[in-house]
C-alpha cells in the first residue's frame with residue numbers, strides 16, 4: 001500500500017467518532033511485524049527476534065483480540081468481505097493463533113460466507129503439515145514471497161530461500177488444497193538481466209499460481225541495500241531496464257493466460273485479489289495490529305446521509321510493544337490520580353478525517369492504477385461532490401489527447417501504454 005500521511009495525533013480516548021457508516025463492504029487487514037531476518041531491501045514495519053527480545057506471538061495475538069473487541073464496540077459491525085494477514089511474516093504465527101484471530105473476527109464482525117482470507121507466507125515456512133493447518137484455520141489464499149528464481153538476485157536481496165524454494169512451496173500449498181496461490185516477484189534488481197527475469201517469470205508460471213505480483217525494486221532510504229548502493233558495492237537500479245522488464249512481465253504473463261488488473265498485479269480470470277481490489281475501489285477497512293492503517297466512512301451528525309461523505313483514517317502505533325501495551329489495556333478509561341484527569345490508552349498512533357474532496361482524489365488516484373479505471377461520476381455522486389469541475393474536464397481532455405487517459409462516459413482509465421505514468425496522470429487531474 002502507498003505511504004499515507006501521519007495525520008493529527010489520535011484523540012486520547014481512542015474512540016472513533018459517532019456516526020461511523022459501516023454499511024459499505026468492510027475488510028480487515030492484520031499486520032504481523034515479525035521477521036527472522038531483515039531482507040536488505042525491505043523498509044516495512046518489521047522487527048527481528050533480537051530487536052524485540054524474542055517473538056511474543058501469543059501476547060501480540062492477545063493484543064489484536066483486544067483491538068477487535070474495541071473496533072466492534074465502536075461501530076456497527078457487519079460481515080467482513082475479506083481478511084488479509086500481511087507482514088512481516090504472518091507464517092511465524094501458529095495456525096492456532098491465526099485461527100484464533102479469525103474466530104474473534106467472526107464473533108465480532110462476522111465473516112461473509114465467501115470471504116477471501118489471504119496470508120503472506122515466506123517459502124521457507126511451508127511444510128505439508130503447516131499448509132494443511134492453515135487451510136483448517138480458515139485461510140483461503142496464500143501469497144508467497146518468491147522474488148526471484150536467480151541465486152545472484154536473491155543474494156542481492158538478502159533472501160534466505162533457495163531459487164527453487166518458492167516453486168516447491170507453491171506446489172505444496174496447492175497439494176494441501178489451496179486453490180488461490182499468488183507469487184510476489186521483484187524486477188529491476190541490479191545485475192539482473194532480461195533473460196534472468198524471463199526465467200524467473202517462467203519458473204513462477206511453472207508452479208501454476210492464479211496470481212502474480214511483480215514489483216520494481218525500490219532502494220528505500222535507511223535499508224542495508226541503500227547503504228551498499230551508496231558505498232558502490234551494488235550498482236544502482238536502472239529505470240530504463242526496470243521499464244523494459246515490466247514490459248517483459250506483461251508480455252510473458254499475458255501469453256500464459258494472465259490478465260493485468262493493477263499496475264503491479266496479474267491474475268488468471270477469477271484469481272484477482274478481492275481484498276486489494278476493494279482497497280483500490282475505495283472500500284472501508286479495519287486495520288489491526290501495529291502500524292496498520294484503517295479507513296472507515298463517516299455519516300454526518302443528525303442521521304445517515306444517503307451516501308458516505310467523509311471518512312476517518314487512523315494508523316496504529318508502529319512499535320509492537322507499545323501497540324501491545326495499549327491494546328492489552330483494552331482502551332479502557334484509566335484514572336491517573338497524579339494528573340487528576342481521565343487518561344485512556346489507544347492503539348492509534350495518529351488519525352485524520354478525510355473530507356469528500358480528499359476521498360474523491362484518493363478514489364481517482366487508486367482507481368487509475370487498476371485496469372477497470374474509476375467511475376468519476378458515480379464516485380462523485382456517492383461522495384456528494386462535483387466530479388467534472390471545469391479544470392478537471394480540461395486536464396482530462398488534455399491527457400486524453402496525449403493518449404494517457406481514456407474517457408468513457410463518466411469512467412476514466414489509463415491505457416496500457418501509459419500504465420507506468422499512472423501516478424503522474426492522477427496528479428495532473430488535480
Ligand SMILES: C[S@@+](CC[C@H](N)C(=O)[O-])C[C@H]1O[C@@H](n2cnc3c(N)ncnc32)[C@H](O)[C@@H]1O
Pocket residue numbers: 041042043044086087088089120121122144145146147184185186215216217218219220
Ligand atoms: C513486505 S513483504 C511481506 C511478505 C513476506 N515477508 C515476504 O517477504 O514475501 C511483501 C512483498 O513486498 C515486496 N517488497 C518489499 N520491499 C520491497 C522493495 N524495496 N521493492 C520492491 N518490492 C518490495 C516483496 O516482493 C515482498 O514479497
Ligand code: SF4
Pocket residue numbers: 034035037038039042043044046087088089122145
Ligand atoms: S521482505 Fe518480507 S521477510 Fe524480508 S524483511 Fe520484509 S517483510 Fe520480512
